[in-house]
Amino acid sequence: MARLRLDHVSKRYGDFHAVRDVTLDVADGEFVVLLGPSGCGKTTTLRMIAGFITPTAGGVHLADREVTGLPPWKRNAGMVFQSYALFPHLSVAQNVAFGLEMRRLAKADITTRVAEALKLVRLDHLAGRLPRQLSGGQQQRVALARALAIRPDVLLLDEPLSNLDAKLRQEVRVEIRELQRQLGLTTVMVTHDQEEALTMADRLVVMNEGSVRQIGGQRDLYERPADRFVAGFVGRGMFLTGRVEAPGRFRTEGGLALACDGGASGPAVLALRPERLEIGPAPLSGLDNSLPGTVEFISYLGAASDVHVRLSPSDRVIVQVANRGGDAAPEIGATVHVGWPATAGRLFAPGGDPPSL
Amino acid sequence: MAIASTTTAPADTAAAARLIAAEERGGARLTAAMLVTPATILVAVGLLIPLVILFRYSLNEFVTQRKLMVEAVTIANYAKFFTDPYYINVLVRTLRVAVTVTAICLVLGFPLAYVLARTQSRFKNLLLMLVVLPLFVGSAVRAAGWMTLFGSKGAINATLMGLGLISTPLEIMYTETAVIIGITAVNLPFMVLSLQSVIENIGRDVEEAAFSLGAHPLAMFRRVLWPLALPGVLAGTILTFILGMNAYATPVLLGGPKFQMMGPLVYGQFAGVNNWPFGAAISFILMTATLLLTIAANLIVQRRYRR
Numbered sequence: 001m002a003r004l005r006l007d008h009v010s011k012r013y014g015d016f017h018a019v020r021d022v023t024l025d026v027a028d029g030e031f032v033v034l035l036g037p038s039g040c041g042k043t044t045t046l047r048m049i050a051g052f053i054t055p056t057a058g059g060v061h062l063a064d065r066e067v068t069g070l071p072p073w074k075r076n077a078g079m080v081f082q083s084y085a086l087f088p089h090l091s092v093a094q095n096v097a098f099g100l101e102m103r104r105l106a107k108a109d110i111t112t113r114v115a116e117a118l119k120l121v122r123l124d125h126l127a128g129r130l131p132r133q134l135s136g137g138q139q140q141r142v143a144l145a146r147a148l149a150i151r152p153d154v155l156l157l158d159e160p161l162s163n164l165d166a167k168l169r170q171e172v173r174v175e176i177r178e179l180q181r182q183l184g185l186t187t188v189m190v191t192h193d194q195e196e197a198l199t200m201a202d203r204l205v206v207m208n209e210g211s212v213r214q215i216g217g218q219r220d221l222y223e224r225p226a227d228r229f230v231a232g233f234v235g236r237g238m239f240l241t242g243r244v245e246a247p248g249r250f251r252t253e254g255g256l257a258l259a260c261d262g263g264a265s266g267p268a269v270l271a272l273r274p275e276r277l278e279i280g281p282a283p284l285s286g287l288d289n290s291l292p293g294t295v296e297f298i299s300y301l302g303a304a305s306d307v308h309v310r311l312s313p314s315d316r317v318i319v320q321v322a323n324r325g326g327d328a329a330p331e332i333g334a335t336v337h338v339g340w341p342a343t344a345g346r347l348f349a350p351g352g353d354p355p356s357l
Numbered sequence: 358m359a360i361a362s363t364t365t366a367p368a369d370t371a372a373a374a375r376l377i378a379a380e381e382r383g384g385a386r387l388t389a390a391m392l393v394t395p396a397t398i399l400v401a402v403g404l405l406i407p408l409v410i411l412f413r414y415s416l417n418e419f420v421t422q423r424k425l426m427v428e429a430v431t432i433a434n435y436a437k438f439f440t441d442p443y444y445i446n447v448l449v450r451t452l453r454v455a456v457t458v459t460a461i462c463l464v465l466g467f468p469l470a471y472v473l474a475r476t477q478s479r480f481k482n483l484l485l486m487l488v489v490l491p492l493f494v495g496s497a498v499r500a501a502g503w504m505t506l507f508g509s510k511g512a513i514n515a516t517l518m519g520l521g522l523i524s525t526p527l528e529i530m531y532t533e534t535a536v537i538i539g540i541t542a543v544n545l546p547f548m549v550l551s552l553q554s555v556i557e558n559i560g561r562d563v564e565e566a567a568f569s570l571g572a573h574p575l576a577m578f579r580r581v582l583w584p585l586a587l588p589g590v591l592a593g594t595i596l597t598f599i600l601g602m603n604a605y606a607t608p609v610l611l612g613g614p615k616f617q618m619m620g621p622l623v624y625g626q627f628a629g630v631n632n633w634p635f636g637a638a639i640s641f642i643l644m645t646a647t648l649l650l651t652i653a654a655n656l657i658v659q660r661r662y663r664r
Contacts, residue, residue: 072568079569085562099570
């Protein structure tokens, strides 16, 4: 049985559905990330696991125990808050000891376990400091140690990296993930940062407007997004609107006739990824689609450049070109050819979310 | 901005930055001086000078026959206070009332302040106004209002007797209870506002962190909320205590002529029997007692909760 199980969990505030019918199993030792834009319900979901919010419907099961109606202090969930929420009047060691004291452990055991937890996050030398005497990164590690010290059934991370600067964030990301693996911690993390989500998770839950849009591994989400929202939110997506005229034939609103992968006749959106498109000075034979266009804009990003190509008055695509050095990059105004195999595009029902690009 | 230097800056740049910062600080000092001067003058003239004069008076002699103050240097007035059980009793009663009022204000005020600090209601400002509202009614007016309530034919007794719950009227008026109720009602807003502003700055997430670590609400309160709210508790307690020690209108109106507290006693000496030296001495005893207890409370709290 799963370590953590959300069974058709919903949360409603009046007419507002913060979370709609979320079902999720998290296996022992698994690292699951709830990913979505702000207001998608991911934090509400996490807070229902922690016990700060009681679901309107559905059940929460933690370590073979139904905890749906239990207050947070009767669950055994270790939480790391976005703000770290350290006790400002207590030292680092006292912060870490807090949960153990609440569990009425013997003094000697508390001392040992505090030392262990601080060693895990490499802060044993700062045990006597107050939180305000620590850097943001160190405070974050104290928060982590404090949550780990109680040996939680599940570790909950609420945007734990969002208050760190970019460079530190990358390091801490790896650190948390290694610690999680090494200790076999069942972990649920909430983030709006897809890169963070993709690098850390065993499995991702993409949410939008209170509902789960897709659950899967990185490859599933990226290669086989369930809908247009996921395609736009995980990785970069471009969307051409038009209709499927016959299976395998897509016509854009701008009138371009494109080869696509299957599809049922009717209005549709064709999703493409900038890194799957190819660009060249001449028609690209060997690809299902090859279209002439004009370069309108180029953004140089270091490792790669984004080349914006106008294919028709209402169709523009972005092609990501790797910067390998040497080969002449296209220039604004130049006529180029853009091509891709039919399998590089994915068809979705129209409407819904605006493209994220 | 007085950001002096960064560690990576070359030495001369750092030195220059320090000079600029020092100069800016100089300017800030001047501005600060100008900002505090008016209030300082007012306090000095309006408080310190009279205090010095009053202290001098308290060492003078009082000649009963001519009802006059005579220049002298004597501690007779202080000695008179501390050797007469009547006056000691007044001081003890004043302390008892002030401490009781402060304790009640804290117990009643904390939950109220907590709710006010944590509410997400859009009527929050209105609620805060409601807390302050009683202060619009002066304590004399309020005490007069209490009189109509507490009297033997007042609203409370009339109601209870009308309901047949009691047969003889309760004696509320002219008791210590009446005075305590009255001062508590006057002081409560000060306590609530002091607490509310401090609790508001304690993150809700800190409370939640305690809960998630296994602390039930009482443990959370004892280990997290209370210690973090302590500056507000201290401020509110000191304020309420000082106001209680110095209460005048409420004890006079609700306590009646036999219920003496220090404030009315001082007034009586000055205005009633014209004994300025003794009145001055009582004033200083009241002030010293208030100050000593406030400092003591501060020290105890600091020793207990500061690491």
